[in-house]
Amino acid sequence: MKKQSRYTTQVAAIVALGGLLMGFDASVISGVNKFVQLDFQLTDLELGFSVSSLTIVAALAMMVSGPLSDRYGRRVLLKYCAVIFTISAVGSALAPNFTLFLIFRMLGGIGVGASLILAPMYIAEVAPPESRGKLVSFNQLNIVVGISLAFFSNYLILSFSDSDAAWVSQLGLAEHNWRWMLGVEALPAVLYFFGLYAVPRSPRWLIMKQREEEARAVMLKFTSAERTETDIKSIKEALKSDTRKKRTPIKELFKPAFKLVLTIGIVIGVLQQITGINSVFFYAPMIFEQSGIGTDASFIQAILVGLTNLVFTILAMALIDRLGRKPLLMIGVAGIAIFMFVLAYGFNSANYSLSKDKIEVLSDDINKEALYLLDGQSFANDVIYKEALRKQLGDQAAKAYESELITAAIDMNPTLILIGIIGFVASFAISLGPVMWVLFSELFPLKIRGLAISAVGFLNSAVSALVQFLFPWELSTIGSAPTFLIYGILAAVGLIYIFIKLPETKGRSLEELESILIKN
Numbered sequence: 001m002k003k004q005s006r007y008t009t010q011v012a013a014i015v016a017l018g019g020l021l022m023g024f025d026a027s028v029i030s031g032v033n034k035f036v037q038l039d040f041q042l043t044d045l046e047l048g049f050s051v052s053s054l055t056i057v058a059a060l061a062m063m064v065s066g067p068l069s070d071r072y073g074r075r076v077l078l079k080y081c082a083v084i085f086t087i088s089a090v091g092s093a094l095a096p097n098f099t100l101f102l103i104f105r106m107l108g109g110i111g112v113g114a115s116l117i118l119a120p121m122y123i124a125e126v127a128p129p130e131s132r133g134k135l136v137s138f139n140q141l142n143i144v145v146g147i148s149l150a151f152f153s154n155y156l157i158l159s160f161s162d163s164d165a166a167w168v169s170q171l172g173l174a175e176h177n178w179r180w181m182l183g184v185e186a187l188p189a190v191l192y193f194f195g196l197y198a199v200p201r202s203p204r205w206l207i208m209k210q211r212e213e214e215a216r217a218v219m220l221k222f223t224s225a226e227r228t229e230t231d232i233k234s235i236k237e238a239l240k241s242d243t244r245k246k247r248t249p250i251k252e253l254f255k256p257a258f259k260l261v262l263t264i265g266i267v268i269g270v271l272q273q274i275t276g277i278n279s280v281f282f283y284a285p286m287i288f289e290q291s292g293i294g295t296d297a298s299f300i301q302a303i304l305v306g307l308t309n310l311v312f313t314i315l316a317m318a319l320i321d322r323l324g325r326k327p328l329l330m331i332g333v334a335g336i337a338i339f340m341f342v343l344a345y346g347f348n349s350a351n352y353s354l355s356k357d358k359i360e361v362l363s364d365d366i367n368k369e370a371l372y373l374l375d376g377q378s379f380a381n382d383v384i385y386k387e388a389l390r391k392q393l394g395d396q397a398a399k400a401y402e403s404e405l406i407t408a409a410i411d412m413n414p415t416l417i418l419i420g421i422i423g424f425v426a427s428f429a430i431s432l433g434p435v436m437w438v439l440f441s442e443l444f445p446l447k448i449r450g451l452a453i454s455a456v457g458f459l460n461s462a463v464s465a466l467v468q469f470l471f472p473w474e475l476s477t478i479g480s481a482p483t484f485l486i487y488g489i490l491a492a493v494g495l496i497y498i499f500i501k502l503p504e505t506k507g508r509s510l511e512e513l514e515s516i517l518i519k520n
Helices: 002-015 017-027 029-039 044-072 074-094 098-126 129-161 166-171 177-183 186-198 203-208 212-222 225-244 250-254 256-274 277-289 295-323 325-348 356-360 368-374 382-393 395-400 402-409 414-429 432-443 449-477 480-501 510-517
Strands: 351-353
Touching: 002 017, 002 098, 002 129, 002 186, 002 212, 017 029, 017 044, 017 074, 017 098, 017 129, 017 186, 017 277, 029 044, 029 129, 029 177, 029 277, 029 295, 029 395, 044 074, 044 098, 044 203, 044 277, 044 449, 074 098, 074 177, 074 186, 098 129, 098 203, 129 177, 129 277, 129 295, 203 212, 203 225, 212 225, 256 277, 256 432, 256 449, 256 480, 277 295, 277 402, 277 414, 277 449, 277 480, 295 325, 295 414, 295 432, 325 414, 325 432, 325 480, 351 382, 351 402, 356 368, 356 402, 368 382, 382 395, 382 402, 382 449, 395 402, 414 432, 432 449, 449 480
Parallel strands: none
Antiparallel strands: none
16 A cells, blocks of 8 residues: 555656646746847837736636547646647747747647646546545645746856856857746656656546546556445446536526625636736746846845745645635735735835946946936936936837846835735735635535636636736836735735635535525
């Protein structure tokens, strides 16, 4: 039994690497977007679309990956995901223009969406009931690890690109740093592809395809002979039951009885994204650069964001069944609002001014003569200052040297920005991040659960894509302080709703919750 348990853990760990690739693929763009915008001369909205397009495609992939896996198998589709991740990484790294870059990033979205569904599905189908929760959580944990790994990898490549070593020059790290940031994902993707050959087919899928003997041989690797026979019988009965079930029509969701529970689901699903979490994950270095710390330091602080997310996600997993869902949400969303207000205050207190001494020490490539006209002027916020820079230097030069020009002119406390971002990520990771999906599995009654989770999950992805798309434009148009203030206000409104409307689901049966939430 110990040997079988070890084998189950090994298989789950291999399959969960899909989560790591998903987290890496989604977050690696955070270190790339600044360089891509300059190389391809993108507008802020074009940059926003290059980031959000992956999420849009991932949402669509999530909708079709389940049915496709029923037809071709979980393992087969996971292998295709590994191939897709590899092609996307290499293709986007070598893309000669924005169109091809966008196509390869969107291709990666197929891998992200499919692996998000298929990896936990496979693990749940092979894991014994007593360890299913822990093993399925491997995937969620690996997503968070993948996000942290992307931040660290980006910083490492950026650091190497500043080196005078011969191999750095030979590999072209200095002039192609962002391409290497994207391309390195191909290595774990290839390892994942070959690792999946050590993973058997899902026994549930084999039984679904009338291949019972193959399923039995696979299940004996995971559990005892007695339990194998019991599980095969249970799977057969479940499959028969599934074939007799009628599909729930979409209009069922809009019945008056489900109004409260659907409203709660929509509010939590929208709140998780509209408070700006993916603005931070996908634009972290850009945000830190706005505080005047420079490019290198902004990449270091992005690593702290990833580590904070990892630590507090693990903490949430330990606390969710002890403290309950509502207390964690209340604490976390309150923290999100507070730290967003801290960020808004920090950026609002900033002042920008360029003196002659500061201008003289700028890079030689910057047109200093044009900047001398700004000597002695003071700018109350980042939007006005950036507009003045564009007027003096032109759009392309102002954007290319934005980090250096902000560092030279800004007068603010950058530590306050670091505290705000880290506090925000910690608050999210202990609440809205993991708790939302647990709530969805408990709130919605069985009759509409699958349809409701799919619908609210799709809405969640759509809001996420919108937030990612608009963020660069918001920074340039309305500024950092108003952007984070809006996120804080939305979090405060969400907190009030959670306090008034959300019931505690901890320790209550699904039937008891249904009697509370469903008004017949």
